[in-house]
């Protein structure tokens with residue numbers, strides 16, 4: 001047995017380089033005011049201009065690229081050629097083929113972009129057919145100060161909230177599975193070491209991680225790699241540890257687990273704004289926090305606190321998800337705003353952070369969680385599953401925007 005569970009030490013300590021926090025500050029409000037945040041969405045294109053410009057040209061690679069320059073990514077404020085999205089162009093006797101490599105497989109407008117590129121290239125004189133392969137390479141999040149990233153992990157995303165019971169774990173699980181369904185490589189770290197319930201929600205509470213050369217191999221469910229206290233210390237024995245040990249656990253979850261290559265490592269946070277949040281922010285570059293709330297005021301107050309906390313520890317807030325937004329009675333179809341209405345979106349506007357979407361209440365969500373079949377898998381056509389998938393696309397988009405931001409916007413916070 002390489003790890004022992006005595007409430008003091010989870011794994012043998014490895015001296016991984018962990019540096020103190022070097023606070024950075026993002027001028028987010030100004031940035032966001034600039035972006036219209038229509039992820040990967042091409043701006044409307046003047047097709048006749050393309051045709052006119054192309055008539056004079058002979059068909060070759062630069063003609064195709066020039067035409068495709070008309071498509072701009074409004075999130076990144078550049079055209080898709082400059083952004084390096086177009087790869088492997090081949091032209092064979094009027095038959096044009098190329099790849100469009102987006103910044104996330106969860107891009108909500110993949111098809112729209114493909115259609116637009118198809119239209120544009122087809123309009124070039126001499127083109128007889130167009131074959132476009134849609135692909136994605138998730139960019140690695142920018143380094144933040146002196147923090148050391150987890151090898152192979154491109155983006156760490158914390159799912160948090162100031163308040164308990166608002167659906168953080170449910171959002172984290174469905175977000176992770178939705179991103180995996182879209183084709184991303186995803187890990188899920190259950191950082192709620194006192195109340196770990198993610199393994200139940202993923203139906204792997206009986207799985208045990210193997211050990212490979214002193215590293216834990218995460219268990220896997222629905223294409224998501226998972227590590228949780230619940231698979232390390234099964235049963236109902238509570239974990240009783242203080243802050244410094246907790247810090248060590250978070251560190252070991254990050255550095256002593258064989259995560260492999262991941263596009264996104266989703267971290268399910270415990271409620272509140274305590275030690276775990278602080279440890280995570282201090283240990284590794286967290287690309288962003290997704291804040292979950294319900295619409296009512298008591299939840300919003302706690303989320304405001306969480307927003308401030310993430311600002312203080314220099315973790316960008318990717319946006320706000322409103323969970324349990326409303327309930328549609330299955331028998332009558334009547335809508336009930338059990339926890340009020342629109343609070344999440346108002347909060348997002350108030351703090352100039354994106355609103356990532358609202359997820360209605362539904363028995364299938366709770367049932368899916370209890371049965372270990374997330375609603376995005378068990379009831380993929382339900383309004384709740386569709387809402388979670390939209391949230392996943394929105395989160396992926398915000399991560400791309402964060403990752404592609406010029407280093408210039410990272411300003412050292414005045415001490």
Ligand SMILES: Nc1ncnc2c1ncn2[C@@H]1O[C@H](COP(=O)(O)OP(=O)(O)OP(=O)(O)O)[C@@H](O)[C@H]1O
Pocket residue numbers: 163164165166167168169170171192195269270271323324359360361362363365366367369370384
């Ligand atoms: N949209 C929803 N519709 C119906 N039930 C939901 C929804 N979201 C979450 N739930 C249920 O609410 C309960 C609490 O959710 P969850 O455990 O995800 O919250 P949490 O914020 O992670 O809680 P904690 O603060 O204890 O970690 C669970 O039983 C879950 O199935």
Ligand SMILES: [Mg+2]
Pocket residue numbers: 168169170192268269270
């Ligand atoms: Mg939870």
